Amino acid sequence: MAIRVRMFASLQEKWRIDQIEVEPCGLETVADVWRNVTGEALPPHVLSAVNMDYASPATPVKDEDEVAFFPPVTGG
Amino acid sequence: MRVVLSSRPFDPWQSVQAFQAGSLQRGSYGATAVFVGTMRDFNEGETVDSLYLQHYPGMTERELERILRDARARWAFLDAMIEHRVGGIDPGEPIVVVGVWSAHRKEAFEACRWIMEALKSRAPFWKKESGPGGERWVERNTPG
Numbered sequence: 001m002a003i004r005v006r007m008f009a010s011l012q013e014k015w016r017i018d019q020i021e022v023e024p025c026g027l028e029t030v031a032d033v034w035r036n037v038t039g040e041a042l043p044p045h046v047l048s049a050v051n052m053d054y055a056s057p058a059t060p061v062k063d064e065d066e067v068a069f070f071p072p073v074t075g076g
Numbered sequence: 077m078r079v080v081l082s083s084r085p086f087d088p089w090q091s092v093q094a095f096q097a098g099s100l101q102r103g104s105y106g107a108t109a110v111f112v113g114t115m116r117d118f119n120e121g122e123t124v125d126s127l128y129l130q131h132y133p134g135m136t137e138r139e140l141e142r143i144l145r146d147a148r149a150r151w152a153f154l155d156a157m158i159e160h161r162v163g164g165i166d167p168g169e170p171i172v173v174v175g176v177w178s179a180h181r182k183e184a185f186e187a188c189r190w191i192m193e194a195l196k197s198r199a200p201f202w203k204k205e206s207g208p209g210g211e212r213w214v215e216r217n218t219p220g
């Protein structure tokens with residue numbers, strides 16, 4: 001029973017989190033997961049994905065989901 | 077359509093030629109548009125010695141495939157490919173190639189540009205530059 005949380009790029013370094021698992025109990029949305037992991041409100045510039053699909057702060061989460069947080073993308 | 081992530085240097089022209097030879101029928105296409113993005117040795121006035129390109133394995137490939145499908149829903153091109161580097165990159169090395177094949181030039185030109193802009197804004201890649209002043213994550217893309 002866990003939600004896998006991943007961070008990338010500058011967020012990974014700032015929070016020193018590559019990948020962790022959190023208890024899904026009480027976590028209903030992407031924003032809840034961020035608050036659970038960081039203790040802060042989800043900043044507007046942070047992007048998120050649930051199971052590798054782009055998500056929003058209000059996107060629902062459930063057990064066994066993979067929730068990722070990352071800064072604006074800079075490929076190409 | 078094909079998406080390739082490469083952790084080693086690649087020759088974009090060879091990639092385009094190989095894809096064309098393997099996936100497109102001779103005589104079926106009248107236009108091929110190709111964009112190649114190459115690593116500069118400067119960015120925002122700073123010297124850049126090397127680049128590290130992080131990605132999100134699984135999501136990056138899926139998002140690039142979605143971009144190709146979205147482009148094909150907008151333009152009636154025949155086929156398209158994206159190859160993109162990940163990991164450590166040196167100045168002068170290609171980072172990305174986008175190729176689009178169509179019957180006429182309009183679809184190839186427009187879809188190629190659109191795919192590249194979609195990649196810049198949607199595909200999960202993050203650049204970290206190393207230079208004389210140390211390392212820094214690139215926070216935003218340069219305007220197209």
